[in-house]
Amino acid sequence: MLQNFVTQDDPLNLDNIRATLTRLEDTIIFALIERAQFALNPRMYERGAFKELVEQGFDGTWLEWFLQETETFHAKARRYTSPDEHPFTKNLPDPIIPPLSIPHILHPNNINANPSILSFYTRAIVPLVTRHATRELASLKRSHGKNGPEEFEDDGNYGSAAIADVSVLQVISRRVHYGKFVSESKFRSDPASFVPHILKPNPAALEALITKPAVERALLARIGKKTSIYGPELGPDGELPARGSIDGNQDGKGETNVGKWRVDVESVRELYESWIIPLTKEVEVEYLLHRLDDMSDVEIADLLESKDVAIKA
Ligand SMILES: C=C(O[C@@H]1C=C(C(=O)O)C=C[C@H]1O)C(=O)O
Numbered sequence: 001m002l003q004n005f006v007t008q009d010d011p012l013n014l015d016n017i018r019a020t021l022t023r024l025e026d027t028i029i030f031a032l033i034e035r036a037q038f039a040l041n042p043r044m045y046e047r048g049a050f051k052e053l054v055e056q057g058f059d060g061t062w063l064e065w066f067l068q069e070t071e072t073f074h075a076k077a078r079r080y081t082s083p084d085e086h087p088f089t090k091n092l093p094d095p096i097i098p099p100l101s102i103p104h105i106l107h108p109n110n111i112n113a114n115p116s117i118l119s120f121y122t123r124a125i126v127p128l129v130t131r132h133a134t135r136e137l138a139s140l141k142r143s144h145g146k147n148g149p150e151e152f153e154d155d156g157n158y159g160s161a162a163i164a165d166v167s168v169l170q171v172i173s174r175r176v177h178y179g180k181f182v183s184e185s186k187f188r189s190d191p192a193s194f195v196p197h198i199l200k201p202n203p204a205a206l207e208a209l210i211t212k213p214a215v216e217r218a219l220l221a222r223i224g225k226k227t228s229i230y231g232p233e234l235g236p237d238g239e240l241p242a243r244g245s246i247d248g249n250q251d252g253k254g255e256t257n258v259g260k261w262r263v264d265v266e267s268v269r270e271l272y273e274s275w276i277i278p279l280t281k282e283v284e285v286e287y288l289l290h291r292l293d294d295m296s297d298v299e300i301a302d303l304l305e306s307k308d309v310a311i312k313a
Contacts (some may be wrong), residue, residue, distance in 0.1 A: 011105055012185040017178065018215070018219045021193075024175045025223050029230050031171055032271075033262045035164035036129045039155040044162060045122045054249045063122065064088075066162040067169070083117050086177050087168065088114045093264035104181050113283050114173050121169060128267045157311055175276060187291055191303050198292050199300075203285050210284045216277055220269060227268045 011018060025235040043049040058065055071089040074080070078095035080087050083106050138152035146152075186209070187194050197205040292300055 011103070011273050012188060013187045014182070014189075017181050017185055021175060021178060022219075022222070024171060024178075025226060026230075028168070028271075029223070029227055029263065029268055031164065031168040032125075032129050032268065032278075033230070035161065035168055036133060036263045038130060038157045038161040038164065039134045040130045040212070041155065041158060042153055044165070045126070045160055062158055063165055064118075064164055066166055069169060070166050082175060082183070084174060084175050086112050086114055088118055088173070090094040093118055098163065106184055107287070107293070109180070109287060109290055109293075111180065111283060111286050111290075113279055114169075116279060116282075117169060117172055117176060120279075121165075121172065124275065125168075125267070125271055126165070127249070128270060129263055130156045132217070132264075139309045160222075164169065171281040172276060176279050176283055179280040180287045182280075183210060183287040187288060190269055194288055195292070195300065195304060198288060201289055203289065206288045207281060208289070210281060219277070223268055223272055224265050225266045227263065230267065231263050232264060254255075 048054055048057065050062055053060075053062065053065055058068075060068070070087045071080075071087045071092055075087065075092035076095075076096045078097055079085050080092065081095060081099035081102075083102065096112050099110055134153050135157070141152055174295050175220065193209055195204075197209070295303075
């Protein structure tokens with residue numbers, strides 16, 4: 001059963017939260033593997049590239065259209081009434097069923113980092129994870145006498161690739177916004193350390209307080225190992241390719257896919273080190289900067305006196 005803040009007996013236990021973040025590493029790696037099957041398909045990320053969408057009056061990209069249609073349905077099923085779910089699309093419809101009665105764990109906030117997630121994902125991550133498939137497609141097309149460079153990045157799988165993109169974006173969004181739970185947990189364990197840098201806003205001091213280098217180092221080592229196991233194509237009997245035999249250059253000339261990277265360590269490490277971890281920390285700091293919003297001086301004083309702040313019913 002999916003353990004999350006609703007089903008856990010101590011949702012703000014930092015170890016429980018970190019266990020959820022660790023489990024999301026697997027989801028992210030396998031979602032990237034799905035997207036990496038398809039070429040870059042740059043049209044999917046260009047506004048106006050599909051006249052059919054323009055004719056429907058939609059002025060976004062193919063991917064933004066997929067997000068809008070998917071999230072419209074999910075919103076009606078109350079997905080975004082859950083504090084760990086954040087939409088990419090604005091002005092979604094209300095749920096058709098009443099919201100779940102969820103304990104008020106987080107301080108009310110409107111933090112949504114999805115515009116940044118969508119931007120880095122389409123500009124930096126998609127080109128990185130699809131470069132092997134794109135290179136193989138170019139080699140295949142050249143062998144059939146095609147030479148238009150624009151064709152080499154387009155395999156026409158716009159629907160399947162967009163479905164994969166939406167899955168990756170939703171799980172990265174969930175992972176990054178879990179930073180709110182991390183921050184609430186750290187805040188409640190030591191409010192006195194945070195309150196001065198909230199009352200007199202000091203993002204740098206807050207970032208220094210929430211940053212745990214050892215945790216980050218362990219995470220990067222762990223996802224490197226996970227990707228080195230999940231990433232390569234296995235042999236017909238499920239055997240891992242011999243160390244060093246993994247075809248790093250993906251020239252597409254190999255007899256079989258064995259030893260080819262479905263997604264490689266470099267791509268996943270880049271995603272986490274350059275994008276996911278920094279953005280998670282931005283969410284943590286932004287959440288803390290607003291943690292005392294709408295609280296009276298008396299409430300803040302009470303907070304500092306009572307170490308274990310009870311979850312508001
Ligand atoms: C998420 C945490 O906060 C920060 C962000 C981390 C991340 O995004 O992986 C890891 C450690 C901290 O620097 C945490 O302390 O676990």
